[in-house]
């Protein structure tokens with residue numbers, strides 16, 4: 141999906157420069173990355189629940205040190221993928237490798253931490269103080285992170301003394317994050333880690349995650365928040381119906397699908413003519429207002445001039461990630477309803 | 481070993497700090513002790529030589545062990561699985577079997593103070609007097625023979641869904657209590673029920689304690705039945721645990 145070749149309108153081309161890690165399992169020059177340098181790899185992985193296919197021939201490889209978002213609508217297979225990476229489930233087809241070994245072994249060696257999606261439960265044992273839970277988890281690892289550092293990172297200092305069942309949803313989520321990093325893992329899985337957090341909590345959380353990733357850890361998080369994926373991961377793997385439908389930096393995804401949106405006002409828009417212009421993928425006419433989606437806005441605008449379409453108020457914008465997402469998955473992203 | 485110990489200590493601490501747990505597990509046998517004791521004359525003798533208050537003390541100790549096991553292992557474990565905590569533990573380095581082992585160990589460890597508390601009521605309220613050595617022996621015997629209860633509790637906790645755990649546990653508690661002869665001496669039950677009683681671990685658990693207090697050598701059958709239950713339930717635990725593990729295969 142090397143979108144830089146597609147001659148896009150100049151403004152954001154810098155974002156489309158060849159991504160550092162474009163193809164799974166390959167370094168930028170195209171050489172395969174040795175397995176020992178991979179944090180995880182799915183090779184042709186399939187998984188079913190009864191007869192329902194959750195993952196369908198999944199291929200993903202993540203080199204160590206990368207922060208990757210698994211982006212997809214509800215039911216895409218994100219949590220299932222994480223369950224396989226933790227050895228909570230076994231693949232029905234293909235192979236899953238984690239840190240050069242099997243998922244179960246990587247977990248047993250204490251090299252992996254995870255914050256799971258808990259559904260209705262808090263994911264914490266009731267009837268005990270937060271501190272006791274965190275100290276217990278710490279003791280289960282051979283080389284845990286210092287207690288105070290974990291507390292500070294997760295921002296749970298204020299409620300260390302509280303009983304777990306008296307935490308709010310967002311607080312419980314922070315505690316579960318602290319549990320995920322208590323063992324100082326090399327690889328961390330976060331399944332919708334900010335689902336219950338408020339806006340400022342989210343912002344602080346992602347700021348902290350970026351720092352955490354910069355320390356050389358591999359972070360894989362699942363989300364259906366497009367901005368979250370785009371802003372916090374170097375690479376976004378879009379999953380839908382158990383398959384990878386796109387893989388690359390967030391900006392590449394945008395570019396890959398609907399590069400630009402051209403808007404203008406025109407006295408008598410000729411739909412057919414507009415449709416035939418170079419690069420155009422979609423035309424919407426509303427009275428005198430015209431919106432064109434184009435894969436090549438430069439060419440489209442030139443064609444508008446050449447064909448003497450009398451346009452006014454011309455505006456070229458990058459189409460949003462939402463559009464990319466919808467185009468890729470055919471699903472309405474949830475966060476539109478949730479956040480706005 | 482350190483993780484296992486830390487985990488067991490954590491579990492025991494959680495149980496002993498829970499008022500609900502203590503009120504139920506100590507409250508039930510103590511209240512029953514007082515109720516059933518008041519019913520009869522204090523000098524009444526059952527089973528040949530044993531005063532009723534001592535007999536009842538033994539059966540209420542058994543009942544306490546049963547309630548503690550089914551509550552700690554059963555209802556609480558089931559709720560914990562529903563909350564996602566046990567799943568979270570499975571992604572830490574602790575081996576998955578140690579979860580089961582810890583639950584059994586923690587259950588056994590909380591049965592001990594429950595026995596002591598019920599015995600204290602037997603002394604204070606019921607006026608049961610035994611030598612220190614006898615108390616020690618009785619507690620140890622009842623404690624060891626509670627192992628099948630602990631297995632049963634954890635088995636139910638692993639098997640039964642959180643919503644059905646409470647009724648299941650309550651029903652089992654009273655069925656094993658009543659039909660095991662913990663509330664009414666087995667000797668005064670109709671014959672059919674006596675047969676049933678001999679099939680239940682609660683009856684044999686109590687019977688061991690009663691033989692001890694009555695100064696009789698215990699029938700070998702008591703230990704055999706309890707061992708049988710212990711082995712069978714341990715096997716069932718293993719099966720449920722395996723099933724849980726292999727559910728991963730989908």
Ligand SMILES: Nc1ncnc2c1ncn2[C@@H]1O[C@H](COP(=O)(O)OP(=O)(O)OP(=O)(O)O)[C@@H](O)[C@H]1O
Pocket residue numbers: 189192193194212213214215216217218219220221257364
């Ligand atoms: N325990 C289960 N039993 C049966 N089907 C399941 C189970 N878990 C998931 N599925 C199905 O597998 C598919 C993938 O589910 P998964 O939980 O991996 O999706 P997801 O991407 O994590 O979704 P969400 O964003 O809602 O968390 C869905 O169709 C779902 O209905």
Ligand SMILES: [Mg+2]
Pocket residue numbers: 218219220257331362
């Ligand atoms: Mg999910």
